[in-house]
Amino acid sequence: MKLSRRTILQGAGSLPFAVASFRMDALAQSPSVAKSSEVPPILFVHGNGDYDALWMTALWRMESNGIAQDRMMAINFTDPTARKDDTVEQANCSSTEDQRRELAAAITELKRRTGAARVALVGNSRGGYTIRNVIKNGGAVDVSHAVLCGTPNHGVFAWDTLLGSEFNGRGPFLRGLNDGDSEVTAGTAFLTLRSDGMDKYAQSDGRFMGQPGVPTGVTPDGPALNGAINLVLGTLDHRETGFHPRAFREIYKFIAGREPARIAIVPERNVRLSGLVTGTPGGVPTNRPVAGAKVEVFHVDRESGERKGHAVHRSTTAADGRWGPAEVESTWPLEIVMTSPDAPTTHFYRSPFPRSSDVVHLRAARPFGPADKDAGAVVIMSRPRGYFGLPRDIVLFDGKEPADVKPGVPTDSTATLRFPASEVGRNVVAQFNEERIVARVWPASENRIAVAELTY
Template sequence: MATRLAAGVSPALAQPPEALPPVLFLHGNGDHSALWLTTVWRFESNGWPPERLRTLDMPDPLARDDDAVPQPQRSSSADQTRAAAAAVEALLADTGAPRLAMVGNSRGGYPIRDYVVWQGGGPRVSHAVLCGTPNHGVYDWDSNPGREFNGRGPFLRRLNGGDTDVVPGTAFLTLRSDGNDLYAQPDGRFSGRPGVPTGVDAAGPELRGASNLVLPGVDHRETAYSPRAFREIFRFLAGREPERLDILPEARPTLNGRVTGTPGGVPTNRPVANATVEVFRLDPATAARQGEALHRRTTGEDGAWGPVSVAPDWPLEIVVAAPGHPVTHFYRSPFPRSSAVVHLRPARPLSEADRAAGGVVLFTRPRGYFGIPRDVVLLDGRVPPNIATGVPANATATLRLPAERLGQPVAGLFNGERLLGRAWPVAENRIAVLELTG
């Protein structure tokens, strides 16, 4: 099928809010629903009713090494589809709508395809949007035959085995990069086999029978979470252009979410009880705390850590002390709008290299990757050494500081977003995370 660059679509009359379809957002492998935070804000800022926007957290978001073999704290493709189908029914029941739209990033597109095309979900789904989904696999190899991401494996062979990849009555859209997606590369270096052809290329996310759009320059996650992707998702669902790409602030945003964990180093979205969360307002010029904590709570069985009311121009420090994890000091830019999916997954355990330092600061971008020379990426005034040039493939930079730098401001710069934080003593099992919003 011919590919076209993202261009104009025939605009339809703007729909009244009650006629807009509910939208269910599905995250990717190992991720959580908070990655859709800015996308949801942009939909709300363009008049989409908040009650018709829902994000789904897969309990065990990481795929199994072999889709058919049970593995602790990991999910199969069938697990994902069951969870998506249940979420569809719940959202339709809550809204009373006859159909909804599904939007997925990366692995999140697989259960959409499976549910809509192969499990009879088409009559429930008006639109299906797949963003950076490796629809023909990350690789097509004889090795790892049971892997969900293997184009030669049983799961993708089934999904791709029909005469078309879509069903009548459901509108399909795929969004992909023109070559900057690390999971749509002809060389196997991102799958641990450099120099070995993968059997796929940049067009791997496309589907037969769908509208297939190319977003030049975007990386794997930006196919879903960037303003550029939002524009295409919005106009595909609404039949018109969005009025704005910026986010309209609220007077007093309310924040909430869940604390989740990484038992055994495996990321999950299962709630963590007995985690203490504190929220501090910061001086935007120094990242120093402004007074006592705005909020303090110990989580229960549901992992909920809020709610807390803030102002849309307050930078925040959110401290999470969860059993089995280092005390994590999250430094966040101001939150312009309310959200119930400000999920907090504490940082990884400290490594030997970390423990040799006075303090460790992680600079992370959940909704995209750092690309050099595409992006300006500076941590403490320097380009982080662990960020490779070329295809964006790393979302976290690490800075290890001597003890004399503890308590001093540390700046992270990514293009137009600047974050300030402070290093904390590794000797106290503490780590700082500068988490970008964009």
């Protein structure tokens, strides 16, 4: 089925990031909310170079529909970035077998923790590969449902070169997964969610692979699998097929066997935030903990971004890389300052957190590069759970559409503004549809970068 943009917005609710106006006691009394025991435990699996924090809003929506926290888990792969050649060792990168082992261990742990015989798996992008790999190689008995969101099941490209890449539809990894009349494993129910032509990794032209005009050998239907239920979610981008409210509806409905009682996130009275500090050794994102990182949390003014009093939390990470917990109110916009070894001090500006989370992970902003050499300050607008789509979305950074966001198929999840030193101390508004974050401009001369990080 194909859905228009208008239908998507209607299905997701008028505010994609809206929170419900009722309290937790109303949630507990709602007869339409599923009992956790009726739904298998759910394990969320992130994609290439990513981390489990991307599932934060999905976890909140599940909780808002009565799924208990202890019946959910989101895996954080140690080295989430794929090797260029799956058979060749590469620093801080993982093979398909590395990923399979880690996910299999997480399934075992979730089953042990809940006492359930089987679990449901939900994966975005490369995470879907790992899910299929586990199930095909003996794991079907442990997995009741598999939801693959934007997973390039027939490759990002299908070429006779680069055969060692797990993303090559003609390579041994994907040929092995897709072998047979049915492309799914019997005994597990499969659902694929894909975009209607707006997924940058499901394009017939190689322009997003650096090969414009060269056919990729795949199409926008590439994520579909013979033997699965295959749904098209309209103009969602590659990441949104897993993290958008529209995707949540289908994920929940497939696993729970009923429509979700609500799409909006139910706010909590008391919010506790914590997470992991990670790094990018050699420029490669990993989920390995960083020790000795200092984290401060400030309540900031909604309109100016200025701090309202002293820090409400301060901590320094130990060997496990964990920071927190910080206790905040669900209406507070926040500035989270993270100072870690050999990285810029990063000032994260965030929208209010409606619920508690232990996956508020922090990874320092990129180092200053040649393009920043004359800048007095750098501010980045970041959307981890999706891309900026023009003209699909409203994207305004300091009152203008960002010049470094390309129109058409959404491909960019960050935008950057550079300011002269004379503008240090002013504020900058980052607007994505209805989510609005006010950040402050910090001096590059002090090795500081501001990031307006969108939640939705």
